[in-house]
Amino acid sequence: MTPEPEQRTTPQPKQPTPRRFGSRALRTHIGTIAGVAILGALLWRLGTGVLLDGLRRIDTVTLLVALGIGVVTTVFSAWRWQLVARGLRIRLPLGPAVADYYRALFLNAALPGGVLGDVxxxxxxxxSAGDLRRGVKAVVLERVAGQIALTVFGAAVLLTLPSPVRDDVRTFAAPTALAAAGVLAVLLAVRMNRAAARRGGALRRGLGEVREGLLSRQAGPGVALSSAVILAGHxxxxxxAARVAGSAASVAVLLxxxxLALVAMGLPLNVGGFGPREGVTAWAFGAAGLGASSGVTVAVxxxxxxxxxxxxxxxxxxxxWYTGLRGYPSTAPEPSADVSSAKIAPNDSVRLASSSFPFSADPREGRPMTPDSV
Known part of the structure; x- marks a missing residue:
């Protein structure tokens, strides 16, 4: 008796899994959406007059003053970045660091979120340095240094000078400090319970990099000085901005x-830099008796x-971009005939990628370059 032929079934194509509408896009642009919502609510509440009034008050002298302050803060920011990178044993010349810091500031201001330039x-x-992890950590530690300076200065100012939040800060300062200490203790306990080998390597490496990048004798004084100058510039x-907007409040009142405005600016919830800064400044000026509309004008x-x-x-x-279009002269020796094309291909791809507009840079040793996409 012959066996029946095996019946072959044609596999049915898999039905595409329905995507959640806009879930990924919503997560990606949540900061921009929040910034637009805050700014829209302020303009609906106070009108567009405060925005136009702020723009009309800006003259050429004010723009030149802003450029001058920007030069000082950017040079010191690049120097701080260089010090941190040097502590992590990454080469970063000051000139290219200043140029790339300017580029990052512009991208932070022009792109949604306010952090893409730092990325x-x-x-x-x-x-460009051949160590992506240390390159990223250098920028993270450089930004952390700025936040530490703002935290220390802000705590001293908000605890001593009259402000709408002084009583609240005094009330919550001690509990907040205790809560932070408790969280730190819990994190340390969790780390201590891990395997000895894993705990030792990662923890020692991380603490060592923080110490060398921010707290060493070579980097620490310069990082502290540059952070103070940068904060003073902001x-x-x-x-x-307050004087241009017509506010006659003293510096002690404005500090x-x-x-508060600088803290709000640190939130990645803005569109072109506008959003929480305007909302917090409007509330702070209103609570200080200076007028919410005046606060929005100052923030604008x-x-x-x-x-x-x-x-x-x-x-x-x-x-x-222009340098990338012109190409870069090759300083490396010509490869011999027995060198395989597989070894040359990565260099060719890097050369081609460097000419992409507008995110391009000179891929020389130690010089930060801009990614093709952020």
Whole structure:
């Protein structure tokens, strides 16, 4: 008896899994959406007059002052970045660091989220230095140094000078400090319970990099000095914006308000830098009796001046693009005939990628470059 032929069934194509509508896009642009919502609510509440009034008050002298403050803060920011990178044993010349910091500032101001410029310089510096992890960590530690300076200065100002939040800060300062200490203790306990080999390597390496990048004798004093100068520049820019907006409040009154605005600017919930800064400044000026509309005007002027201070980054982008179009002279010796094409291909791909507009840079040793996409 012959067996029946096996019946072959044609496999049915898999039905595509339905995607959740806009879930990924929503997560990606949640900061921009929040910034637009905050700014829209302010304009609906206070009208567009405060925005236009702030723009009308800006003159040429004010723009030149903003550019001058921007030069000081950018050079010291690049120096701080160089010190941290040197502590992590990554080469970073000061000149290219200044140029790439300007480029990062412009991208932070022009692109949604306010942090893509920092991602920019972190990735490309790591790639050009041959160590992506340390390149990214250098930028992270450099930004952490700035946040530490703002935290220390802000706590001192908000605890001592009159402000709408002084009583609240005094009330919650001790519990917050205890809570932070408790969280740190829990994290350390969790790390201590891990395997000895894993715990020792990762923890020692991380703490060592923080110590060498921020707290060493070579980097520590320079990082502290540069952070103080940068913070003073941001506060000076806020005071200039307040004077341009017509506020006659003293510097002692404006300092706590400037701290609150700078803290709000650290939130990645903005569109072109606008959003939480305007909302917090409007509330702070209103609570201080200076008028919420005046606060929005000051924040708008500050945003415009900060953007103007970052405009040299456009020159850097164009210059790097033009240099990439011209190509780079090869300084390496010509490969011999027995060298395989597989070894030459990566160099060719890097050369081609470096000419992509507008995110290109000179891929010389130690020079941060801009990624093809962020």
């Amino acid at each position: 920019h310089r972190a990735v490309r510096h790591g790639q 506060v000076a820019m806020f005071v200039v 706590p308000l400037a701290v 002027v500050y945003g415009v001046l900060s953007f103007v201070a970052s405009l040299p980054g456009v020159v850097v982008l164009v210059a790097r």
